[in-house]
Amino acid sequence: MKELASKTVADLVTENIKTAHIFKKYGIDFCCGGGISIEKACAKYNVDYDLLVTDLENVDKDNSKATNYNSWELDFLTDHIINVHHTYVEENIPLLLQYAERVAQVHGHHYTELLEIKELVKEVAGELSAHMKKEELILFPFIKKMVQAKKEGSALPEAHFGTVDNPIKMMETEHEDAGEVLRKIASLSSNYTPPQGACNTYRAFYAKLDEFEQDLHQHVHLENNILFPKSLQLEKELRNQ
Structure with missing residues (x-):
């Protein structure tokens, strides 16, 4: 328990991705806000520390092996992010937009929050589409060039x-x-809870939004807590060689 107390939320998720599901269960942000200790996270999100630690300590009791993304080469990790998470976003944005439009049209007069949710879905869809292109066309290719430079013992590649x-x-x-x-x-x-008696489309929309958020959390975790810090370290190594 003392060992856990000294680690950040991001550290634990980096070591074992399955802990992400525990933090999600307690409403603790493990991607953008993961740089705080377990104790501080509990205080911030009003979570019982002992209950959280018990769940974290039991996370591997099913004996299944978690993927150790932290051990992957950076070029392989960028490909994984594109092939798994970018592809997921690209495939699911059209569906979310269709759901949002349909549900707002049919139920928005009674559940007015659906009108705002529709606009927010459009906003995040546009933001993520532009964001992923920048990663795929600018940042990720440069990271791959750095990995190649390290393997070849060559100089840090130039970047605009x-x-x-x-x-x-x-x-x-x-x-x-x-x-x-x-x-x-x-x-x-x-928290993606449809009203009682909601139609199947309404329920499917909220279920897809919940799934979309969970995928984005893991997506952002892989970048913020693993890919980006290691890329900064690699650039530093190449500069100093």
Whole structure:
């Protein structure tokens, strides 16, 4: 228990992705807000420390092996993020937009929060689409170039953006912006709880929004807590060689 107390939320999720589900259960932000200790997180989110620690200590009791993303090469990790998380967002945004439009049209006169949720879905869809293109066309290719330079023992590749810290800071800000939009949606929808007697489309819309948020949390975690810090460290190594 003492060992857990000294670690941050982000540290634990980096070591074992399954702990993300525990933090999600207690409403603790493990991606953008993951840089605080377990004790501080409990105080911030009004969570019983002993209950949280018990769940964290039992997270591997099912003996299943968690994916150790922290051990992956950075070029492989960028490909995983694109192939799994970017693809998920691209495939699910059209569906979310259709659901949002349909449910707001049919039920928005009675459940007026649906009108605001529809606009927020449009906002986050536009933000994420632009965000992912910047990663795929600018940041991720540069990270791959750095990985290649290290393997070959060559110099740090030149970049028009100066240090890699510049695009990383922009991506982190955009992660926070997207996270804030989803927090608003979660609040407006009572954490994706449809009203009693809601139609199947209404229920499917909220279920998809919940799934979308969970995927984004893991997506942002992989970047903010693993890919970005390691990329900054790699750039530093290449500069000093």
